[in-house]
Amino acid sequence: MSRSRAHVEDRAAMQTNPVSLMLRRLVGFAGVMFVLSAMIFILARIVPGDPARIALGPSATQQQVDEMRVEMGLDAPLWQQYTDYVWRGLQGDFGKSLISGRQVSNEIAALLPATLELVIVTVLLIVAISIPLGVMTARYRNSWIDNAGRFFSIVGVTMPSFLFAILLQLVAANFLTDWPVLGRVNYSLELPPGPTGLLLIDSAVHGDWAVFRSALQHLIFPALALAMAGIGQITRITRSAMIEHQRRDHVLTLKSFGVPDRVIVFRYLLKLSSIAPLTIMGLEFASLIGNAFVVELVFSWGGFASYGLEAILQKDLNAVMAVVLVSGFFFVVANLVIDIVLMAIDPRLRFKEAN
Known part of the structure; x- marks a missing residue:
């Protein structure tokens, strides 16, 4: 009896100790980043083309190429190259761009805030539109509201974001002629001096509401086009989860006691049904960091995603490796945040992880 009681107490302690679970997650995510760095390093070394030749151009002599290889450390053994690359990467040094000659970390730092701002607004739009729409379609199942919501969701999933x-842009050209559709802000305005690089936050901090309004206007169309698939x-997913939980015994019991449908939906069902959407939302945020290049190109956004596409097309290996690692880092962070949120919403997940 005492052994069984001790076992139950140990399981309860593990359930109520989220710190150890987060430490396990962090160790696992560090392993993911290590594997990702090793894979991208190996792929960059076996891909056709000499990085030194790419950096110097076709007119460079073989002696100049050999000297550049020594300068880039390509003459060292592979294990030493990888060790140096990881050590420099931990310090934020991804080397120089083979095309521009500038530090890749500086180029990414200048362009990443634009994509982050676009992705954050996109995720907010997804949450603000998809969750209420999913709740409405589930609550009014098989009605015209449900049919319209399902049609809208199918169009959003199947139609490419660049087409949206x-x-x-065609709508703006024909009906909203004063609405901006290119760039991040009106070129006549002076941008606020930091500190985040996110124009909405920086302009609000400095009280520059002209820049804030212009940045918000420029954001709406790109974020809406990027958000349609996620919406x-x-x-x-929200509709399916709501319908599934409506059949559970505890929900039927609440209905039998005369609890209003509004209370059941927003106090119980929505919380239970939010696990699957939140999980997908974390993956959506991470994927948008690297997959926003089409929308960025259409709206001349000039962000991190389009920089990654350009680096791939020009075989700028240092830039490509940095883009992949940064995208992987955001993927890991997004999943960690989602895990924390899910464990806060549903304590059963902490007990499951503890086992």
Whole structure:
């Protein structure tokens, strides 16, 4: 009996100790980053093309190429190259761009805030539209509201984001002629001096509301085009989860006691049904960091995602490796945050992880 009681107490202690679970997550995510860095390093070394030749151009002599290889450390053994690369990467040094000659970390630091701002606003739009739409379609199942919501979600999932971007530009050209559709802000305005690089936050901090309004206007169409696929997906998942939980015994019991449907939906069902959408939302945020390049190109956004595409097309290996690692880092962080949120919403997940 005492052994069984001690076992139950140990399990309860593990359930109520989220710090150890987060430490296990951090160790696992560090392993993911290590594997990712090793894979991208190996792929960069076996891909056709000499990085030194790419950096110097076709007119360089073989002696100049050999000297550049020594300068880039390409003459060292592979294990030493990888060790140096990881050590420099931990310090934020990803080497120089083979095309521009500038530090890759500086280029990414200048362009990443633009994509982050676009992705954050996109995620907010997804949450603000898809969750209420999913709840409404589930609550009014098989009605015209449900049919309209399902049609909207199917269109969002199946239609490419670049097509939404072009359609929005056509709408602006024909009906909203004063609405900006290119760039991040009106070129006549002076940008606030930091500190984050996110124009909405920086302009609000400095009280520059002209820049704030212009940045918000420039953000709406790109974020809406980028959000359509996520809106369709999260709407369908939320609807399915709500319908599934409506059949549970505890929900039926609440209905039998005369609890209003509004209370059941927003106090119980929505919380239970939010686990699957939140999980997808974390993956959506991480994928948007690297997959926003199409929308950025259409709206001339000039962000991190389009920089990554340009680096791939020009075989700028240092830039490509840095883009992959930064994207992987955001993927890891997004999943860690989602895990924390899910464990706070549903304590059963902490008990499951503890086992």
